[in-house]
Amino acid sequence: MMLDWTRQTLDNGLDVIVHEDHRCPIAAVNLWYHVGSRNESPGRTGLAHLFEHLMFEGSLHHDRNYFTPLQQAGAAVNGSTNCDRTNYWEVLPANALDLALWLESDRMGYLLPALTAAKFENQRDVVLNERRQQYENRPYGLALIALMSALFPPDHPYHWTTIGETADIRTATLEDAHAFFRAWYRPGNASLTVAGDVETERTMDAVRRHFEEIPAGPAVPPAEPREGAASPAGGVETERRLRLEDRVELPRLYLAWRTPALFGEGDAGMDLLAHVLAGGKTSRLYRALVRDRRIATDVSAAQNSRERAGWFCITATAAPGHGLPEVDEAISGQLAALAADGPGADELERGLAQVEAQFVYGLQTVGGFSGRSDQLNAYNVFTGDPGFLARDRARYRETGVDQVRYLARRLTPGRRVALSIVPAGDPRRALAGSAPAGVS
Amino acid sequence: MAVDRSRLPAPGAAQAVRFPAVGAHRLTSGMVLRAGRHPGPPVVHWLLLWPAGTASDPAAQPGLAALTADLLDEGTRTRSSLDLHAAVDRIGGRLGAQVGADATMVSLTTLERHAAEGLALLFEIVTEPRFAAADFDRVRELRRSRVRQMRMVPAAVAERVYLETLYPGHPYGHLGIGTDAALAQLTIDDVRRFHRAQYRLGAATLIATGPFSEAAVGDMAERALGGLPALETDAPAPDVRPDAGAPGPPPARLVLVDRPGAVQSELRIGHVAAARRTPAYPALQVLNMVLGGQFVSRLNRSLREEKGYTYGVRTAFQYRRAPGPFVMQGSVQADATVETIREVIEEMAAIGGDRPVTRPELDLARSALTRGFARSFETAGQVARGVAQVVQYDLPADEYDRFVPAVTAVDAPAVTAAAARYLQADRAVVVVVGPAAQIAPGLDALPLGSAQRVDDQESAA
Structure with missing residues (x-):
């Protein structure tokens, strides 16, 4: 390719x-x-x-x-x-x-x-x-x-x-x-x-x-550099619990952490970790929360790679009759297990196969969002090399089981933001100790 | 050699677009194969189509077709759900099941080097689903939860109420997911029965697109089918299509679902209109582009680009095997609800009446459709879905070769005639999901009769 x-x-x-x-x-x-x-x-x-x-x-x-x-x-x-x-x-x-x-x-x-x-x-x-x-x-x-x-x-x-x-x-x-x-x-x-x-x-x-006729004009200041791994928590040093009352039927929990920036050290590993956790029906969280214990109706995980910094988010909606504390406990248990033992080689291989397929499927179109032209520009703007595709793929293949385990250890309760979105009028269904989030 | 900025460069002439030649031939199992060579990246798209969808739900069991499709990936006779998904993941596959009103499509996209394995998996999934009781129970409960969550989604509520109002007691009158009450009554035996009746290989069409020859695909399909246990493949396909005759009259012209304090009103406006096979199809496509089917349509230009009432509105003829809905859909700021409804109904009348399509509008619409046609068939998946349309609606095999000439031939009188026949402003139904306390007084002033109030949790019928 x-x-x-x-x-x-x-x-x-x-x-x-x-x-x-x-x-x-x-x-x-x-x-x-x-x-x-x-x-x-x-x-x-x-x-x-x-x-x-x-x-x-x-x-x-x-x-x-x-x-x-x-x-x-x-x-x-x-x-x-x-x-x-x-x-x-x-x-x-x-x-x-x-x-x-x-x-x-x-x-x-x-x-x-x-x-x-x-x-x-x-x-x-x-x-x-x-x-x-x-x-x-x-x-x-x-x-x-x-x-x-x-x-x-x-x-x-x-x-x-x-x-x-x-x-x-x-x-x-x-x-x-x-x-x-x-x-x-x-x-x-x-x-x-x-x-x-x-x-x-x-x-x-x-x-x-x-x-060519368009004048260059004054230089644009360079973008702030990617934030390094020096402060892995990115300033989130204690857990923050927030709640939001909304017009929803079922409560939903968002667990989020600061993570490496786009193309930073650990970025691809975090993406693979998201696949292991919640990429499809064989993933750990889907099996544990949706399939086996049936305490959630859905669960997803994503490494959101941005140019200056990244953030990782796990989202799960509580099934009827179940609450967010139970969902939180189950997710935290799965994270602890991954941090202790790492993913199996087969899990990582499946995650890698999904990533590889995404690369190919994403390149089927020449235009539009995430088509080839968009991808070439992304590589050019963010790395200076339109041909970064090969490096981009390689960094996934070079991620091993040990590194994913190491990255999972960063997803600790003490460094996370836990947002509970609960049905209006029912703030007690949020995780204990959640403060109202001031958004509108 | 600076560019001339006194006028826009004229695009070149419309280019001929050749849809890949897709032959149809019957495999020994009775299944029809339609294979199209698509010289794209090394991706193949397998798609199995049955001409039965949510309209084939038994009257008392809305949601059965979609629930059955949802259960297909919960394991097969020889593979647990986990084994099955692991096998799909290993080949970088993407499995999809789509249940529309008139058809069910199960597809698998995979990399070319895994084409044969992907096809074998797809056949296994649709012919030997496990349908275990525990999986049934879990998946049904998940779908019931989704029905309940959809009550909070304005667009989903509007969609449900719109179909119920347009098609009372008709096979098209419900969402694919069905109702909570109906799902609660379904059993695993219902699913098994439905699967036996509907998923016959002899009634299926296999659509294959990718960088391969038709002969190679035929061999691959025969091999994959040959490996399957005996199936009722040679039984004649039962006519599973429901008798989708004309629906009865809507129970009301104005239906209001209260969403207290909502900042916008979600709208659906229209009526039952045209079937896909109507000879007026090219004229209706042009008509729709002018009225609301593109960004610079009459409605979007006015409601978004002049008045700023909305992020965008659009119209569509939602063609089906039997006459499907015409709909204007959009979400508008609450204080513009009444004015928007009034304007949409006026525009529906005007285009077939005192403000017929103008020459520039006609040129723009035809040109957008004909010149934009090539974009529709860039990927293997797009080509496969194009073939699926031909199968689903019994269209001529050369439908896509006819499209550009047919649209080019649409003139202003044809558009006006199509509007006069297929747009009926004076019987348009209006569904509003919005803040009743704020908008009800204005709605009462519209010449639509008194509003029927519907709860977001109940069926309108």
């Missing part, structure tokens, strides 16, 4: 990567800006994501929404923001590639003259409705917000979530949006990948024709 690619850096600093695949007559354009909610400040949260919305509303030379011409050309179009990066992509017939390059370059070079108060206010309302729909009016929808604010201290940029605080979104201004663009939307802070039924040299020429 190899990805062939060519990379050039334009004089203005824009990284350009081209990957050819002629099996389907489509082209994928994928543009990353190395900016996310970590570049916001307290009181101004949600701006990176709100800004992403504004990028679709028109630029100087096409001052109307971007969807119309792209849909006319048969494109799929989207974008997303997380704490570390913002991405934009189009997948369209290969012979419409210039249209996507024209539009992406126009909003990179000429957005602000077209960014008006009317657009800003409209998209602010849309984002407030996005927040209502995806977080506030959804069962357990506020969990992430509560977890982030407890895992990361107030001065840490992962303390707040990408959707942002409602009050901050409401008070954001058009001037904030303009300043945000000027600070971060620079060619030198971006990585553009074109993949699919395209020819490398011609594509490089087309990219240069569209993007």
